[in-house]
Amino acid sequence: MDQLKKNKAFIIKYYNAISGVEKTRELCERFMEDPKLIDHIQFFDRAFPKYELFIMEMITEGNRVIVYGRATGTHKGEYQGIPPTGGQMDLPFVIRYTIENEKITDMWLVADQMILMEQLGVMQAQTTA
Numbered sequence: 125m126d127q128l129k130k131n132k133a134f135i136i137k138y139y140n141a142i143s144g145v146e147k148t149r150e151l152c153e154r155f156m157e158d159p160k161l162i163d164h165i166q167f168f169d170r171a172f173p174k175y176e177l178f179i180m181e182m183i184t185e186g187n188r189v190i191v192y193g194r195a196t197g198t199h200k201g202e203y204q205g206i207p208p209t210g211g212q213m214d215l216p217f218v219i220r221y222t223i224e225n226e227k228i229t230d231m232w233l234v235a236d237q238m239i240l241m242e243q244l245g246v247m248q249a250q251t252t253a
Contacts, residue, residue, distance in 0.1 A: 128184040131223050135182065135189045138228070143177040156228035164233070172197030172213055180216075189221045195235075199244055211244040 138155045145151070147169040152162045169175060175197030183190045195215045200208050215235055222230040241247035 127187075130226075131187065131189050132182060132184050134223060134226055135191065135221065136179070139177050139179055139191075139193075144174050146174060157224075158228055158230055161228060161231045168195075171199060171201045171203035173200050175213070187223050189223060190218065191221070192216070192218050203244070206244060206246055209244045209246070213240060213243055215240050215243070 134155075141155065142151060142165070147165050149162060149166065152165055156162060172195075175195050178194045178196070179191055180194060181192040193216070195213065195217060197213050199206075199211045199213060202208065216239070217233060217235040219234075220232045221228045238247065
């Protein structure tokens with residue numbers, strides 16, 4: 125199997141392993157060496173326990189994989205000073221992973237925080253005239 129296919133298969137395996145379960149440090153370290161990604165995942169898992177991840181589209185190039193996906197879950201823990209609302213999250217995101225020796229060594233993430241704030245009910249949806 126060529127490296128691009130291996131990287132794609134690795135990310136699919138990673139998403140299947142962490143989606144819908146508690147994201148412990150040990151679980152994260154099986155797939156990544158990037159401490160900022162581990163911290164981000166654990167922070168998000170405290171606010172949205174056992175959140176699920178869905179891959180909508182994936183592009184591989186060299187040792188990088190770009191995923192357009194969605195994260196879904198229920199707001200059950202504090203998130204950036206916002207107490208649990210019980211609101212549902214369905215958050216689109218784009219993330220770029222760098223993979224070295226079957227480990228994520230770096231990432232870059234973009235997610236629309238305004239959508240999340242609207243879903244949690246702490247902000248009203250913006251309308252255009």
